[in-house]
Amino acid sequence: MNPIREIWQSIVRRDPLSTDKGKSELVFLNVWLHIHPAKVKRENLKFRHSFYLGFITFFLFLILITTGIALMCYYRPYPPQAYQDMKDLQFVVFMGPFLRAMHRWAAHGMVVCVFLHMCRVFYTGSYKKPRQFNWVIGVLLLLLTLGLSFTGYLLPWDQLAYWAITVGTNIGSYAPLVGGQLRELLLGGHSVGEAALLRFYVLHVAVLPSLLILLTIVHFWRVRKDGGLSRPVWKLKAEKDAQLVTIGAPTETAPLQASAASSNKTYGLMEVVTGKPIFETVTPEEEEDTVFSYPYAFVREAVTLMATVTTIMLISLFFSAPLEELANPARTPNPAKAPWYFLGLQELVSHSALLGGVVAPGLMVLALIAIPYLDRNPSRRPGERKWILWLFTFFVVANLALIVVGTFFRGPGWALVPPWVHVVGGTE
Amino acid sequence: MERRLQQVFFALSLLALALILAAAWQANTPTWKTYQRNFLQLEAQGEPNAVTKTAVLATPPEIHQVILTGLQRVDRCTTCHLGAEDPTMKNAPEPFRYHANLGPHIPSKFGCTICHGGQGLATDKNGAHGKVDFWSSPLLSRDYIRASCGRCHKEGDVPGVPELTEERRLFETQGCRGCHKLKGVGGSIGPDLTAEGANHRAPEWLEGHFLAPNAVSSGSAMPNFHFSRAQARALTYYMLSLTSEEMGSYYSSVRLIPGPEYGRQLFVEKNCIACHAMGGAGAKNGPDLLGVTTRHSPQWIDEQLVNPELVYPGSSMPAYDLEVNARKALMAFLASATVEDAQLILSRRTRALTPADVAIEAGKQDFARFGCVGCHGTELQGGVANPNAQGGEVPSLLHVSDDYTKDEVIAIIRNGRAPPLENTSGPTPPLYMPAWKTVLSDEDIHRIADYLWSKQQKKEKDSW
Numbered sequence: 009m010n011p012i013r014e015i016w017q018s019i020v021r022r023d024p025l026s027t028d029k030g031k032s033e034l035v036f037l038n039v040w041l042h043i044h045p046a047k048v049k050r051e052n053l054k055f056r057h058s059f060y061l062g063f064i065t066f067f068l069f070l071i072l073i074t075t076g077i078a079l080m081c082y083y084r085p086y087p088p089q090a091y092q093d094m095k096d097l098q099f100v101v102f103m104g105p106f107l108r109a110m111h112r113w114a115a116h117g118m119v120v121c122v123f124l125h126m127c128r129v130f131y132t133g134s135y136k137k138p139r140q141f142n143w144v145i146g147v148l149l150l151l152l153t154l155g156l157s158f159t160g161y162l163l164p165w166d167q168l169a170y171w172a173i174t175v176g177t178n179i180g181s182y183a184p185l186v187g188g189q190l191r192e193l194l195l196g197g198h199s200v201g202e203a204a205l206l207r208f209y210v211l212h213v214a215v216l217p218s219l220l221i222l223l224t225i226v227h228f229w230r231v232r233k234d235g236g237l238s239r240p241v242w243k244l245k246a247e248k249d250a251q252l253v254t255i256g257a258p259t260e261t262a263p264l265q266a267s268a269a270s271s272n273k274t275y276g277l278m279e280v281v282t283g284k285p286i287f288e289t290v291t292p293e294e295e296e297d298t299v300f301s302y303p304y305a306f307v308r309e310a311v312t313l314m315a316t317v318t319t320i321m322l323i324s325l326f327f328s329a330p331l332e333e334l335a336n337p338a339r340t341p342n343p344a345k346a347p348w349y350f351l352g353l354q355e356l357v358s359h360s361a362l363l364g365g366v367v368a369p370g371l372m373v374l375a376l377i378a379i380p381y382l383d384r385n386p387s388r389r390p391g392e393r394k395w396i397l398w399l400f401t402f403f404v405v406a407n408l409a410l411i412v413v414g415t416f417f418r419g420p421g422w423a424l425v426p427p428w429v430h431v432v433g434g435t436e
Numbered sequence: 437m438e439r440r441l442q443q444v445f446f447a448l449s450l451l452a453l454a455l456i457l458a459a460a461w462q463a464n465t466p467t468w469k470t471y472q473r474n475f476l477q478l479e480a481q482g483e484p485n486a487v488t489k490t491a492v493l494a495t496p497p498e499i500h501q502v503i504l505t506g507l508q509r510v511d512r513c514t515t516c517h518l519g520a521e522d523p524t525m526k527n528a529p530e531p532f533r534y535h536a537n538l539g540p541h542i543p544s545k546f547g548c549t550i551c552h553g554g555q556g557l558a559t560d561k562n563g564a565h566g567k568v569d570f571w572s573s574p575l576l577s578r579d580y581i582r583a584s585c586g587r588c589h590k591e592g593d594v595p596g597v598p599e600l601t602e603e604r605r606l607f608e609t610q611g612c613r614g615c616h617k618l619k620g621v622g623g624s625i626g627p628d629l630t631a632e633g634a635n636h637r638a639p640e641w642l643e644g645h646f647l648a649p650n651a652v653s654s655g656s657a658m659p660n661f662h663f664s665r666a667q668a669r670a671l672t673y674y675m676l677s678l679t680s681e682e683m684g685s686y687y688s689s690v691r692l693i694p695g696p697e698y699g700r701q702l703f704v705e706k707n708c709i710a711c712h713a714m715g716g717a718g719a720k721n722g723p724d725l726l727g728v729t730t731r732h733s734p735q736w737i738d739e740q741l742v743n744p745e746l747v748y749p750g751s752s753m754p755a756y757d758l759e760v761n762a763r764k765a766l767m768a769f770l771a772s773a774t775v776e777d778a779q780l781i782l783s784r785r786t787r788a789l790t791p792a793d794v795a796i797e798a799g800k801q802d803f804a805r806f807g808c809v810g811c812h813g814t815e816l817q818g819g820v821a822n823p824n825a826q827g828g829e830v831p832s833l834l835h836v837s838d839d840y841t842k843d844e845v846i847a848i849i850r851n852g853r854a855p856p857l858e859n860t861s862g863p864t865p866p867l868y869m870p871a872w873k874t875v876l877s878d879e880d881i882h883r884i885a886d887y888l889w890s891k892q893q894k895k896e897k898d899s900w
Contacts, residue, residue: 099558102464317448325455
């Protein structure tokens with residue numbers, strides 16, 4: 009045998025990809041790819057079912073890890089060196105501005121995409137049995153994403169960062185009893201300072217990313233174990249089809265029992281766990297609906313990855329990441345604003361600190377987590393879950409409206425100022 | 437479909453590669469490299485030797501920077517301003533021109549931005565000149581650049597900038613501290629000026645404000661002091677120099693060389709002779725100062741000058757705001773002073789010394805130091821405009837004993853007072869008497885009252 013071929017065989021250990029066996033083995037034998045099934049449902053690949061938002065979010069996270077590690081090589085987390093390092097990135101480091109812009113825009117993009125992904129999952133009703141808990145993990149991932157973005161916001165140590173975090177952490181301190189202590193724990197003091205910068209750095213580069221990676225693994229694993237994405241609702245023919253395909257714990261519809269086959273049949277562990285004989289899980293009809301992951305799923309993922317990367321690069325080439333003056337605790341910008349995704353909260357806080365800063369967001373997070381357990385309606389057809397769709401839409405629109413008002417319509421003293429009116433001396 | 441997707445993937449990958457190359461190209465062609473190439477060509481022009489010429493032209497581009505830990509800055513200006521220290525570049529076009537008259541202020545020790553302003557870290561023109569958003573100290577124009585001398589030369593004579601020297605004296609004697617705090621001492625009616633230079637107001641704004649406070653800042657409580665243009669310019673210099681920056685020891689020690697002449701000036705200015713004698717000449721309330729430098733160590737005298745109460749609890753000597761070099765100068769004077777010096781100082785006084793002078797002098801010192809003179813006048817004449825207060829101005833204190841007892845005056849100083857209104861329905865007058873009890877000790881307040889009483893003039897009716 010040709011020695012090069014031999015080495016190649018020792019690495020891939022599979023049949024050529026031109027064979028179905030090879031296509032399956034590509035997935036089965038590869039530690040990175042075997043989070044995929046060997047075959048996926050054809051209609052799940054359709055862009056208009058999921059808009060690939062989960063993938064886009066994940067790819068943005070990959071960009072963030074890559075650029076973030078590169079940025080760590082140039083960053084010292086203590087003031088005022090932190091700010092000087094930003095300036096060095098801007099003026100001296102080769103491709104420094106590009107690197108920082110990519111990290112910044114990918115971070116904003118991730119917040120947006122995580123949110124859109126959540127909306128998609130809600131509108132398709134994909135949080136329903138058996139995916140309830142995966143929705144909860146998704147909500148935690150949303151919170152972690154916000155936490156990562158928020159902790160990263162402070163690191164440039166400029167006026168924008170300093171005051172956004174000051175305002176943001178003040179919102180948190182409105183929580184009764186523990187709010188003040190929580191803020192102090194987070195900041196390592198009573199105000200944003202050296203200790204806060206170090207703590208935010210540790211959270212940003214170590215604690216939160218580790219948690220995010222861990223939960224992402226669980227999130228993906230459960231998607232896989234729950235039979236891939238939920239089937240598009242337009243493919244549901246009967247009530248039975250509305251039930252999601254379950255590969256996992258036995259359920260009422262598929263209790264663990266021996267099939268009508270002969271009593272002396274031996275069952276494998278896999279069959280005991282799933283409650284079904286392996287060779288009966290897939291009907292010929294279903295078999296027609298499935299395609300091999302290679303190349304059908306992989307090529308779409310690859311295109312999504314490259315589309316995400318090029319979009320972020322394109323934006324970063326033309327728009328650099330903002331950097332204001334060195335943080336100055338003695339000079340409060342007016343108005344001092346939290347990061348944009350918390351401006352809805354800040355808007356609420358401006359009306360009532362306790363209600364807007366603690367009760368409303370607290371209830372919102374709890375409601376999000378509880379959605380799959382409160383919504384007992386098993387149907388995923390939009391026509392049969394009208395009111396809950398309207399309710400969710402109302403909350404989404406209200407949140408967005410508050411963010412828009414907070415971002416564009418609030419001027420000095422948090423007064424209502426439309427964006428087309430220029431306020432003189434607004435920074436004093 | 438799958439084939440099409442593969443083509444899209446391929447195209448997107450090429451696009452990503454192109455974008456990376458574009459970003460790399462963008463990063464690799466900064467304007468400073470162009471400037472450096474032009475400079476090398478300029479240098480090579482006058483080079484007769486062909487080999488050297490090639491070597492000059494082949495110099496690789498690099499960022500030049502001066503790291504100034506003592507000034508907490510990094511200046512990269514010389515990346516483009518390549519001829520700043522090269523006298524042969526006297527007639528070169530900017531940005532390569534030679535910087536004349538640098539004197540001892542060589543860029544390798546001082547950088548550029550400490551005097552010129554701008555953004556030392558930046559490597560593009562607009563950024564470096566600070567004419568960008570979010571950089572609040574753009575290049576200082578030629579008209580105001582001498583204000584920067586005061587950043588290091590914080591006291592005594594500022595060589596070449598008499599305006600600053602003069603202005604500091606003016607600030608201390610005209611009572612600006614009555615309304616403004618400077619390094620913790622002063623009133624609270626106007627803004628604290630300790631870091632006014634770091635507030636990055638435009639010099640033109642400051643100058644306009646001194647000429648007519650209301651013209652640039654409507655509703656300003658600051659009275660129009662009718663400063664001359666030169667005084668307004670000098671005040672602007674002074675304000676710009678007040679940045680409260682931490683300077684490294686190298687820069688703080690070059691402020692001035694303390695000498696006995698400056699010490700003598702301080703000795704007269706602070707009226708030491710009102711308490712202390714020198715070889716018998718002068719008042720006897722404090723110890724005789726002749727030969728004091730041989731009796732005590734320099735550290736002891738220094739501590740005594742900073743805070744007398746630390747050395748002798750209950751000491752009646754006031755604390756003077758003397759900076760380290762002023763204290764050194766004073767000690768240099770004390771080391772060399774003789775009886776004749778004291779007699780000379782006594783003979784130049786306008787008024788003979790009396791035993792009550794101790795308290796009165798201390799009171800006068802407080803009256804000037806805490807800025808009472810700003811509103812009430814250096815001669816207690818009052819007269820600063822205060823719209824809608826009774827009489828429309830701050831009252832004179834020369835006749836205060838006619839209307840108040842000493843205790844009443846002490847109470848007013850302690851607790852402050854809103855001025856009585858001319859027209860009760862009119863607006864609140866901008867100036868008021870602040871409460872001083874948190875700033876001044878009871879002893880200080882009594883001394884000020886003593887000082888006021890020493891200055892009282894009997895009203896005309898007494899002579900009737």
